[in-house]
Amino acid sequence: MKEKIIEIHCAEEFDKMFLHLDSKYFNCRMGLLTNDLEILFSLKEKDLQEAYKKLLNSDNTYTKFEYLVEYEKEHYIAFNCYIPYINPENKLYEVEKEEALKLSQTELFKDVRLVFGNLKIGSILGYGHEFLFLIPVTIDETKLHQMEKEIYKAMYPFYSQGVKNHEERKNL
Known part of the structure; x- marks a missing residue:
């Protein structure tokens, strides 16, 4: 049985995972999707062609966070939620994690895999919270x-x- 929720604890682990997320299906790591017919026609699998069309029909608000990936020999639409932070102890990560886990437990998200972590990205960049929903x-x-x-x-x-903590979240 495939893991539904995968927590990553270091950037190297996440980078290894991205090697498993085959890069031939997305335009860039941040998932900027363009109306590129060459990409559409290069996708041999019918399910990928259909998924690409779905993304092209999506609201532009969301497609900047989405791209197509292959993970463990299955294809997914990846929705990436990422934000850089300097402080690894930032309480925001725990709030985000709670929200992501709540979503993943709903009926709507029953077939979605969630990959996430609070990662050190490098000495200059600091830390980042990465949440990847694999649809x-x-x-x-x-x-x-x-x-x-x-x-x-x-x-x-x-x-x-x-927002930095649960109390601030309640005031949104």
């Missing part, structure tokens, strides 16, 4: 759009408003 490419387009909205609503208020 099966065969997902219904309407359901995908619901998931996009739920992930964005649950995860991105923290970044845009600098």
Whole structure:
């Protein structure tokens, strides 16, 4: 049985995992999606072609966080939530983690895998919180759009408003 929730504890571990997330299907690590017909036609698997079309039909608010990946021989739409921080003890990570885990336990996200970690990114960059929702490419387009909205609503208020703890979260 494949792991549904995977917590990564160091950047090297995450980098190793990204080697398993085959890079031939996404435009860049941050997932900037462009309307590139060459990419669409280069995708041999029908499920990937359909997933790419779903992403092209998504609201631009979300597609900057999404890309196609292969992990453990399965294809996914990856929705990436990432924010850099200098302080590794930042309470925001625990709040984000709680929200991501809550989402992953809902019926809507029952087939979604969650990969996350609070990672040291390098001496200059400091630390980053990375949350990667791996959504099966065969997902219904309407359901995908619901998931996009739920992930964005649950995860991105923290970044845009600098929320640092549970008390501040309640005041959003």
